[in-house]
Amino acid sequence: MLANPPPPRPTAIRLGTLAGHRDAVYALAGRAGSDRVFSGSADGMVVAWDSAHPEADGELLAQVAGSVYALLELPARGLLLLGHNFQGVQALDLQTKTLAFATALPPVAIFEMVFSESRQRLYCALGDGTLAVLRGDDFRVEHLLRLSDKSLRCLALHEGRAELAVGASDWKTYVLDLDSLEVKATLTEATNSVFALAYSPDGQHLLAAGRDAHLRRYAATEGYPLLDSVVAHMYTINHLAFSADGRYLASCSLDKSIKLWDPTTLALLRVLDKTRAAGHGTSVNKLVWPGAQQRLVSCSDDRSLAVWQVVAAASS
Numbered sequence: 001m002l003a004n005p006p007p008p009r010p011t012a013i014r015l016g017t018l019a020g021h022r023d024a025v026y027a028l029a030g031r032a033g034s035d036r037v038f039s040g041s042a043d044g045m046v047v048a049w050d051s052a053h054p055e056a057d058g059e060l061l062a063q064v065a066g067s068v069y070a071l072l073e074l075p076a077r078g079l080l081l082l083g084h085n086f087q088g089v090q091a092l093d094l095q096t097k098t099l100a101f102a103t104a105l106p107p108v109a110i111f112e113m114v115f116s117e118s119r120q121r122l123y124c125a126l127g128d129g130t131l132a133v134l135r136g137d138d139f140r141v142e143h144l145l146r147l148s149d150k151s152l153r154c155l156a157l158h159e160g161r162a163e164l165a166v167g168a169s170d171w172k173t174y175v176l177d178l179d180s181l182e183v184k185a186t187l188t189e190a191t192n193s194v195f196a197l198a199y200s201p202d203g204q205h206l207l208a209a210g211r212d213a214h215l216r217r218y219a220a221t222e223g224y225p226l227l228d229s230v231v232a233h234m235y236t237i238n239h240l241a242f243s244a245d246g247r248y249l250a251s252c253s254l255d256k257s258i259k260l261w262d263p264t265t266l267a268l269l270r271v272l273d274k275t276r277a278a279g280h281g282t283s284v285n286k287l288v289w290p291g292a293q294q295r296l297v298s299c300s301d302d303r304s305l306a307v308w309q310v311v312a313a314a315s316s
Contacts, residue, residue, distance in 0.1 A: 008313030009269050010248070010260060012296070014278050016054025018305035021045060025299035029071035029080065030288035032244035037290050037297050038080055039305055040068030046082060046092070051290045051297050054307040061097055064090075070124075072113045081122070083110030089124060091139060101139045105132050114157040114164070119178055123164055125152035131166060133181070145181055147174055156197035156206065161220065165206055167194030173208055175224060185224045189216055196239045200263055201246040207263070209237035209251060217266060230266050232259065241287040243294060248310065250296060252284035258298055260310065272298075272308065280306060 027040035035052040047058040070083030091101035109127035120136030129148035150169035173187040192211035215232035233253035257273040282301035
């Protein structure tokens with residue numbers, strides 16, 4: 001009998017396709033407890049979708065002049081934040097579909113945004129290596145912290161640990177104290193740009209991935225030593241996302257695939273690609289787990305979003 005038997009493999013069914021963008025879809029926003037998903041594209045369109053009804057048309061919320069790489073919903077405020085490349089952050093009132101706030105930032109790409117409810121601060125990863133910190137009440141700039149001479153590509157926030165992890169194109173991940181913004185740890189194991197970071201829901205681990213196609217797991221509670229490193233995809237890993245219950249970790253890649261992992265062992269559970277699961281035909285860029293039914297939504301350079309239902313394997 002195996003001491004550590006492999007975890008049961010879930011199945012995943014493609015429920016439908018959300019189509020209407022005219023260019024690559026780079027940004028997604030969604031959350032547990034809500035079926036609504038938001039997408040942003042190189043076509044400048046920001047669209048709302050109902051992931052529970054993938055047959056329904058999307059609702060155009062905004063049309064901006066440039067690509068949208070970052071979206072973030074603030075449900076308590078009824079706002080959707082747009083990282084409008086070269087134009088700063090714009091806050092859209094979801095009820096009226098009007099602009100509530102607009103904040104100019106350095107004229108570079110905004111690759112990711114996260115919001116701290118406890119600190120009431122918005123953190124933005126900028127293409128010039130700057131971390132922008134905005135006040136939550138009026139989105140005015142509070143700090144511009146230059147962390148690197150290369151782009152900051154991704155962020156992961158853990159409120160309980162009061163830490164912000166920042167991945168950069170200098171091949172490093174910086175772990176910052178949320179209050180002082182001092183660097184508490186610098187992770188240097190990556191051999192190329194870090195594009196994706198995710199804290200496990202319990203705060204025990206930080207997962208990192210990027211252009212070197214490796215998935216790495218760090219022990220956050222022990223000072224961030226490297227625990228595991230797995231060659232997870234053939235090409236760049238673009239994003240990582242935990243399911244709300246922490247049962248699954250999903251990754252997506254330039255290799256056109258989505259993979260589901262057991263986060264406790266980094267065992268591969270399922271591959272969703274064009275051949276095996278009618279997946280995307282080009283790079284898969286972002287993932288979200290909306291609603292409460294183990295539903296996964298992906299977006300791609302193929303100009304579409306896909307809605308997946310993940311079904312746990314039956315117990316033997």
